[in-house]
Amino acid sequence: MRFELILALRYLREGQAQTALILAGTTVGVAVIIFITAIVNGLQSSLAARTLSTQSHITVKNPDDAPTPVLDRSRLQVSAHIEPRVQRLRSIDQWEPILRSLPGEPHVTAVSPMVTGAGFASRGAANKSIAIIGIDPALYTGIVDVPAHLVSGQFRVAPGEAVIGMELARDLGAAVGDRIQVVSTEGRTDVFRVTGTFDLGVRDLNRRWVIVPLRTGQTLLDLPGGVTNIDLKVDDIFLAEDVAQTIAARTGLLAESWMAVNTQLLTAFKNQTMTTRTVRLFLILIVALGIASVLVVSVVQKQREIGILRAMGASARRIMMVFLIQGGIVGAAGAVFGSGVAAGMVWLASKALRQEDGSPLLETDVNLGIYLGTALISIVVGILAAAAPARRAARMDPVEAIRYG
């Protein structure tokens, strides 16, 4: 073992109580950092997962029709007031090649074409405003797992069949097997047999959605062979916006990520992350101050010893190393113990302790990267915190140290 390491270990062992104290501080710091990160990540991903279970991550569609202002020769606008243009239901131009190209985009895991528009559903005297959702069931299941949200019947949409929202079914008094009549805003009518009802957890969807075969939807909405949206799923939900922008830039279409649609949720996430970061920063600061103050005391206590070591040929640089290593050891040991404590806390919160309904006490999301990252921070902070005491030790004048017995 090297001289510097031997001395560092011995000094740490000598200062039992102090060492135990800073080690405990570092351990708690590391454990809390990992644990709050796990909780916040868990909360965010479960919230995001819940939100995204009924949404696509990215929806590609036609950009809104823009008004064409009247311009004079110098391209100055001449009209004082411009009316927004009426938005027509249009198909995405050349959607099939676009659809085929999208799975090639990085991070994209599923694509599904959809034709959607408004209409009315009626059964007997009941008449409700609805959203006609024309999809390919196999593809669409990759975006929103409707079968997992079925309340009754099955997720089957053959021609002439529809799966409708739970509340719409109640409003219409329709059960599985009953027939409903659908009129689109384009004035076309069709009759469907209800094969299933679903609860997507969002009232608006449960009350309005009528899922029909893509081809039927196209006919109803007078868009033969066309689609209005392409839904996408990505492997990292927080990359959705980046992926959306890439797609928008490439296709010239409007690509909306869930992040752009759910700005409030995203703001909440950002605030949470900011709060966690602040807490983390202060924890690191406190741990660093603890390590530094204990080492400063140690340097002062060992003033004479340092002088003797210097007289015996130890350079200032090596004396400095002795104290930097102590900081590093405290950081590393704190990282190991802290990771252990954090793993225990995560296990308690997510596995051992349950709420009354059997779900975990806290949603946690933690991976090896968080453990390793925090461990690295701990070691670096330990060494940095030791820098000032170490410099002080290195500057110790050997003559001063040994002059007075």
Place this chain on the structure above:
Amino acid sequence: MADRDSLVGPDSSGHGGLESRSLILHLAGVRKSYNLGTPIETEILHGIDLTLARGEFAALIGPSGSGKSTLLHILGLLERPTGGSLEVAGQDIATLDDARLTELRGRTLGFIFQFHHLLPGFSAIENVMMPTLIDRGRVDAEMRARALWLLDRVGLKDAADKRPSALSGGMQQRVAIARSLAMNPPLILADEPTGNLDTHTADDIFALMRDFNKDEGTAFLIVTHDPRLAGRCDRRIEMLDGYAHPAEQLFVLATNN
């Protein structure tokens, strides 16, 4: 040591390389001032000329405030002189940077202090091994063997694993002597090594240093207030008001043997 010229100091007039090599210390006009360049500048050493040959056993005596300690610190390479030249083991220290100076100190000088200054957290043998550990960077078997041999020489083989706090004052000082010899340095500087020991123990310690001087050829420069011990050294150098004088005439009777 390949460079022959480096063995000869700039003002070692007439001294050949051979003589320089046999000298462990060579001081020419060494001065030391504190607070240099300020109104309270004080010169402690006013130009010391002194040589110490390898294997010499000399006492440095003089009243308090005569500059003994300052001289010892300069000889111990803990402080640099502010004037004159100093060669230690043939090396002109003015040509060495701090790192080289530290290295030279570790390899050519051993220290014995009035207070043992052992490291309290380490056992006797670990204390003895420390200078070698500093020099080599890591522990090896040879280092341990030499430390054990030295402890045996000072009669403390059985106390090898004891902490300094478990040893008596005399024993602590013996460990300190063993430690100063760990690197087998050509010169040991002792600052009142018997200063707080009773006469009997002091005689033991003195005898031990004498033994090492004879057996290993280690030169000793011993700062002491004890005229009895000074009288038993081969040579006495007296410090007075910042000047060094040969003190042979003062002690000529005491050493007449």
